[in-house]
Structure formats: structure tokens, C-alpha cells
Amino acid sequence: MSLNNKVIVVTGASSGIGALAAQMLSEQGATVVLAARSADKLKAVNSGMMGPSMILELDVGNDDSVEQGFKTVYAEFGRVDCLVNNAGYGKFAYFDEMPLQEFDDMMNVNYMGMVRCTKAVLPHMKEARSGRIVNIASIAGKIGTSKSTSYTATKHAVLGFSSALRQEVREYGITVSTINPGPIDTPFFNLADPDGHYVANVKWFMMKPERVAKAMVSAVRTGTAEINLPRIAGAGAKLYQLFPRLADLVSYRMLNKK
Template identity: 40%
Template structure:
């Protein structure tokens, strides 16, 4: 059990599957109190019951569509009313539809912006006064290596993650002397159902199969870093190295990696 996490209330969005469900499990395993948010009430109820049975921890859950700002604002208010204070926020919810910009449907673009960016801003903006009043807290934003290195068919998705990184970096500097930690988690492809919507053809998932990250391992790393001063978590390490090289020589990287970049 992790003494830093023990007894802490941890709000996790996008918690009904993938990384989110493992975040809940590891938070409970370390003695934390998970507060889960997602659209799938059936999945949330199952995860909550499993956590209670396995770890003897009460796991709270709330239904919300994070693309609906008014609904999500009301749910956050209810969470704050029910629990008084939150110790950590993990902005994990995210979605993508991989497509050429010229072929993209506006409703897909709008939903990516709403879920990946606007809801993350909303949650953080609404909870930040509580953290500041407490003089402590941890905000973890699940970003992406795509936020550092864009590729074809992910221009919109990459833009949303660029926004998350910019927001996270600026926020970190604003609150670093006020007892609040802010961490970005920049991931390569993770073995979840994310790609069922992002790329229904399955081509990208098949091409990336050998290098996909394990969501359980990702969640463990995130929960283990809570309430520590960690600027970024970058996985896998080799992809992070590629992102750094890209920032130094983008034209060369785009030329050398053209085939890999076009695998979607």
C-alpha cells in the first residue's frame, strides 16, 4: 500500500475501460478512494463492485457525457458536494477519429475538441479553486506523444493533445509554488478499445500491434507517481526519444519516417 495515496480521493474520467479502469484498480490497491466518471453505467457498476470485493474500498461512480459541457459541469458540482474535497484529478477521458482533414466529419472534429480539450479544461477549472484552498492536490492530464509529433490522419487529434500539453505546462508553472502538482502523461499507442472508434478498419492497430503499451502498466506508473513532483511520464521511452529528435529536426524526421507516419 502506498502511504501517499492511502485515503486520498482520486477523480478519474473515462474510467469505464482501458487505462481508466486500471487507474481505478491501482488507486484502490494502493489504498485510495476512486471516484469514477464515464458514460457506461453498466461498466462503472461492475468495476466498482469488483474493487469493493477485491480491496474492501468504496468506489464511487457517476454517469456523464463529457462532450456535454452543461451536463458535465452539473456532475462535477455534485461530486464536489458529495465528497467535500478531491485530492487528485486524472483527466483520462479522450477519443479520436483518424481521418484526413478534407474527409473529416465536423461532428467528429467537434466531439474530439469537446472531450479531449474542453471537458479537461472544464474539470480542471472547476476543481482548481478547491485544490488552491486546500493548498495541495495533483492534476494528471493524459496527453499523447501525438501532442509532440503530429502525423497524417491525426491532425485534429494531435491538435487536441497539443492543446492539452500547452495547458498542462502553463498550469504547472502557475501552481507549482502552491502545493499542487501537475503532470502530463504522453503515451504512444495503448492496447485498448480506443482504436475501435479511431480507426474502425483496424489497419493502424494491426500495424502497431507489436509496440502497443499495456494499459495496466501505464495505470500503475500513473498511480505510483501521484503526489510526487513529476513533470511528465513518457511511454514508451524510444518514442519519447523520437519526439525529442523531431523537435530538433522535424523536416528530416518527416522525410525519414514518412512510411511509418502514414500507417493509419
């Protein structure tokens, strides 16, 4: 799919891979809607856009914010050709030390935020019989590790939702993609790992955000069902599916670095 003049909404576009992907999409001719809660950060990202763009203050965790936000987008452009559900965050702690409210909050943003935004665009895409939905999940949704029960559960939900929705919308010419990255060198870890312990342990394995942003743009262009990054992590996920008990034994020391 050519991105020229396509209207693409990117949530979580105020920093990290969301901001980079938005700028890359703009470079390829798309009209990009930068959606996030922080207007100041969005303005900074918007200053680097090559083509037409729009700033949208949007809280994916709030029903009214999403509903009103997408009404604004449709009033301005009349359509959304692609939705990139990128907004999300993580916090790492042992299960018995993580407050229940954190489970609620993380699921509300990482999973229900994606559901809300998809609800806002899907009827229009079905009517147009075309559209792309790209959901940013995580390799954590396939391989669970210590101190990430809440975050892993949200990303597992994203993967399950995406797989089921893909079957529902296929006949309408709509594609649903998931991007499943491992650790990325972004501000995500400022909140997830404030003491830097995990980052220090996996620094050798962390990907540059540009690599993941390019995969996001690729999914927008091609509608590929799933992209796992890096490849070794994708291979590990397949091993888990085939031999879960063996994979747990082999990977315990390797993966539990938080």
C-alpha cells in the same frame, strides 16, 4: 504522496486505462470516484474495486454535467485530492475527409472536457494549497502523423494547457502532470480504427494497458511533470523538437501506418 484515503476522480473510468488505473489506485488505499457516461460499464468496473468508491455518471463534453457532477463529489467527500483527466477518444481520417463537426466534437471532449473538470476542482485545490492534476495526453501531441490531424490537435492542446497551468499553480503546492503514451491495446481503436488496419501495422509496438495505468498511478503519487511511453517514442519526440525537418524525412514511412 501516500494514496491512503485520498479522494481521486478518474474520468473515462468505464474501460481501458482509466478503469485499470482506478482499480490500481483503489488497491493502494485511495477513495476513487469512477466518472464516465455509461453507468452499466462503471458498475462493472466498480465491482473490482478494493476500497471505497463512488460511481459518477458524467459527460465531460457537457458544462452542466461536469458542474453538477463535481458538486455531488464535493457534497459527498468535501474535497478532491487528485483529478485524473483521462476521458477522450479518437477517429482517424485524412484531413480533407474529416467533417468539421468531428473536429469540434473531438476538441470538446479531449480538450475542453479536461478544461471543464479542471475548472471544477482548481479553486478548491488552491484554497487547500495542495492537489494533483494528471492529464492523459498522447505522444501524438508531440509527433504528428497522417490521418490524425484532428486527434493530434486535441492532444497538442492538452500538452500546451498543462505546461502553462503548471506554472500558474506551482506556488499553491499543486502539481500538473501529463502522460504521453503511444498506441495502447485498448478499446480506443474500436472507434479510431474500425477496420483494424492501423492496429495490424503497429501491433508489435502497442503497449499493454497495465503499463500505462501504472504510469498514471506513479504520476498521482509523485507529481512528475511528464511521462513519455514507450521511451523510444519520447526519444523520437525530442528528435522532432531538435531537428523537425530531418525527423519528418526519417520517420515518414515508419510512423504513417494508419
